[in-house]
Amino acid sequence: MRHIPNLLTAFRILLVPLFIFTYLQDNGELALTVFIVAALTDLLDGYIARKYELITVIGTLLDPLADKFMLLSALTCMTLKNVLPIWVTVLMYLKELFLVLSGVILYFKHEQMAIPSNIFGKLATVSFSFFILLLLWSPQNHLLLYGIYFSMLLKVAAIISYVIHYKHTAKIKI
Numbered sequence: 001m002r003h004i005p006n007l008l009t010a011f012r013i014l015l016v017p018l019f020i021f022t023y024l025q026d027n028g029e030l031a032l033t034v035f036i037v038a039a040l041t042d043l044l045d046g047y048i049a050r051k052y053e054l055i056t057v058i059g060t061l062l063d064p065l066a067d068k069f070m071l072l073s074a075l076t077c078m079t080l081k082n083v084l085p086i087w088v089t090v091l092m093y094l095k096e097l098f099l100v101l102s103g104v105i106l107y108f109k110h111e112q113m114a115i116p117s118n119i120f121g122k123l124a125t126v127s128f129s130f131f132i133l134l135l136l137w138s139p140q141n142h143l144l145l146y147g148i149y150f151s152m153l154l155k156v157a158a159i160i161s162y163v164i165h166y167k168h169t170a171k172i173k174i
Contacts, residue, residue: 006059008045012066016073023077032136039068068096074132083139088148095155120161120174124154
């Protein structure tokens with residue numbers, strides 16, 4: 001039982017290449033199904049880990065990594081198929097790079113492993129995943145791009161809130 005959350009996370013990581021393959025082979029229904037299964041296993045592993053106090057260091061590292069792999073893969077695939085503009089994908093890669101570099105700096109300067117998510121980060125992730133899911137379901141619906149743009153604004157708000165929070169609470173000089 002104690003390994004179930006981490007096994008679900010590992011399974012989610014293994015779904016990424018399947019998603020990429022099915023999407024790029026124009027099997028949209030299967031790609032959508034894989035994306036939904038990944039989202040459900042994400043919810044399930046977090047629920048099980050918290051409910052049964054099975055939170056592990058490896059799980060806290062792999063879970064967000066699995067999320068990033070799936071979302072960035074979906075963005076990349078959708079950009080390659082001209083569903084999303086390239087600037088959305090580039091900005092998301094830059095945002096993730098910023099967060100990774102910030103995490104490395106926090107770790108080496110302040111021995112803090114990760115930046116915990118806040119409400120802006122959670123809303124941004126849920127919103128972004130939701131609109132990606134809708135675009136997978138209806139790639140020709142260009143109105144859904146406005147949802148992606150809104151989600152991008154939430155992600156910017158999340159980054160700003162992280163910087164402000166850590167600048168004030170941890171006395172980190174930025």
